[in-house]
Amino acid sequence: MALPTYRKPARKAVRHGTSLVTLTLVITAPAVFAVAVLRPRSR
Template structure:
């Protein structure tokens, strides 16, 4: 009994990679600037009202 030669192994076919699907982005809109609250104290005034008492307290309470 003679054995038939083994069948040749199939070479792996190179599968082309699918191109990435295009993504639809929403149209670019510049963000609308919020209006500063009119009639209230400005940001600089609020900052000074918060920090000035803290600075004076540190100066008055520091050890001598």
């Protein structure tokens, strides 16, 4: 019985896009900043 020859597993394709964390921060940071700046001030 012949053993199968060893082959390295195919590498996963590297995604060259924006990571989910970075995308989330880019979307939410300006919104949070705008809410803080535009909030009515209590006197």
